[in-house]
Amino acid sequence: MPLSKKDQMTIEKTPSYYVTPEVPARVYNLSRHIKLIVAVRDPVTRAISDYTQGVSKQREAKTFEEMAFLNMTTGLIDTSWSAVRIGLYAKHLERWRRFFPASQIHIVSGETLISDPVEEMARVQDFLGLPRLVDQTYFYFNETKGFPCIRKSRTKFHCLDKTKGRVHPKINPAFLERLRDFFRPFNLKFYQLTGKNFGWS
DSSP, rough: OOOOOOOOOOOOTHHHHHTTHHHHHHHHOOOOOOOEEEEEOOOHHHHHHHHHHHHHHHHHSHHHHHHHEEEEETEEEEEEEEEHHTOHHHHHHHHHTTTTTTEEEEEHHHHHHHHHHHHHHHHHHHHOOOOOOOOOGEEETTTTTTEEEESSSSSSSSSSOOSSSSOOOOOOHHHHHHHHHHHHHHHHHHHHHHHHHOOOO
């Protein structure tokens, strides 16, 4: 990481950091005073989104149900599939908490970031000790994509590229309910660890 001056803040963003077992110790050895921001969303929705992205890149030939379940008759979940494993947020957070106190970890709700980006960004700015400069003038909602766009200048906005906001496949409701049942205890543990109920059903 490049060194920051007193009036600078260096930010690095890599989603796989949160779920890779050896990373918390490495980050701690780099700087034990670092602040961590973790963005999460409903793990079922996240898994479907991950699968949809894989299909778009021709990585997935099987249906979502075939990927998510070892046995569709019994409803046994394939926890080795990365789209499922990543959504076990509590397990990953517990690993990070061995090295960093809760005061250095800020959890961003992906759902709120979409529905109310101003409020979610206000929390991020507070966590980082920054003045609340990012307000409603920085965003507009792109109805086509279903995501907010951010203002880059007076006349230019940046919206998510074509890899985001894809239409998700239709999935058998019974399988979705089984997946929700599987994630529920992990979600409840995550709510307990963070002190926040994210409202995932």
